[in-house]
Amino acid sequence: MKIGKVSIVGKPNVGKSTLINQIFNKEVVIATSKPQTTRNRIELLYEEDGYQIIFNDTPGFHEARNKLDLFLNSQVKKALKNVDIILFVFDAKREFDQEDLDILNQIKTFKHEKLIMIINKCENEDASTIEGIKESLKKIIKFDKEFCISALYNQNINVVLEYIKENLIESELPLVSNPSELEQQEKFVIAEIIRKVILNQFKYEVPHSTAVIVDEMKYYKEKNLLDIMFSIVVEKESQKPILIGKGGNSIKNIGVLARKELSKIYDCKIYLKSFVKVKKNWRDDNNIIKELGYKK
Template sequence: MSRSGFVTFVGRPNVGKSTLTNALVGEKVAITSDKPQTTRRAIRGILNRPAGQLVIVDTPGLHKPRTLLGQRLNDLVESVLGDVDVIGFCVPATEKVGPGDRRIARSLSGYPRAKKVAIVTKTDAATREQITDRLIEVDALREDWAAVIPLSALTREQLDVLTDELLELMPEGPALYPEDVVTDESLEDRIAEIIREAALEGVRDELPHSIAVTIDDIAERETGSMTDIYANLVVERDSQKAIIIGHKGSRLRDVGARARAQIEPLVGTKVFLKLHVRVAKEWQRDPKQLGRLGF
């Protein structure tokens, strides 16, 4: 008897949802960063086990939106939550449960179809006392948790416990994706996300939300030994463009080198990566620009 279905992890931004998704899938399908709202799309990672298949939908963190982009990210999360079989509510072991956590936990009542699991993340960075406190706090948030599980995506501790529990909660049915598929993301989308992750590394706080990436072209050369990729890093202001490029182009070269190192294993050849930085004024607030950038 096989089970299969959809699970999504919710929580405040930066509680470890994308790291958990990647750890469960066993391959990097969602980019991670210590900047909140790194995830901007519903990315599906697929986990196959003898007992069945889990389709993990990684979504942006729920937050109070300050821009049209922020509102659209929240709307995306809402639509995903209405469709999944299980919702995993994540709270880091290292931080006390706060008003944002309580608000999200309460909001889960709006999705009666989904079973709810509470997950205390980042146990590798917490003391035993912190983990115990967090489990007690989280358990008290709702009466309908199907399970409360502490784990570390980094050390993989208790990941199997979570996987078994999630599969047990899924409806009976055949696999939804072929067994050799780890994500339904297109190659172009995965490359754009890798470049954005590289650009987020080390930038100052005002930049993360202002960066978008578009791909103009991906073309393998006739020899088959090199892939040419032309991409744009889109920011909102000239001052941000200067930050991304860096002194005499040094920052942009670093971004290119970091991104290339991750893209090459993905495409299976050496990569020539040409990055162009362009300014689209206030794109996060402009419906037309958002549409062009895929939001």
């Protein structure tokens, strides 16, 4: 058996979560067009005949403006410890900046067997632009391999995965003896899907001051029904009526769209009951951050 741990790092909104979703061929982590959508370091187990790989999807490393940001950056550092392969993801459509440099400097401080450069969003870029990006990045740190991909259009994802498999270590023992230990708790996955719906529905009003908690969930076998009760948490009283909307229209729409997304995963009827709660300045309160599930 070949085994290994792989961490995917990069600044916000470069396509890390979309890459993970393509590797697993389903939505296993939240992926939207807005930066800073992954908040927890997420461990996912990839299994195939003769292979076991733990993938770490991480929040985007960025300048910290509050305690939540500090927590997000700590998750990136944690994901770099004790891994075999690191995928550094760079957006071909954006300029190299201080955030990229900070991540590469972090990578230098951790031991790893392979460092792979992943240039994403290459579908409309010319060869000279791509070569320029490669040369600029290689001046900062040594890469073992470079790939140009389009995570959105599933281009070259299999090539990257095959290279990862080729560079895993042989082991008589599996990396994980009980795979269920690394599966994402259903409540967390459901909460992330609902939060994705909110991010897509509200352009500027509330996105990054919003968290979702699945308070209760129960499956009724005889009805083939999954009953989910969840809370949307915001920082300000003024944000609550925005989420609820006139006559409850906005919160109803969130429920409709969330049910549609969840139906792609669950082959059953889904009933959602929602609440909107205010926890003032929760992103700067360590206790609330922990309560909301962002655990170190």
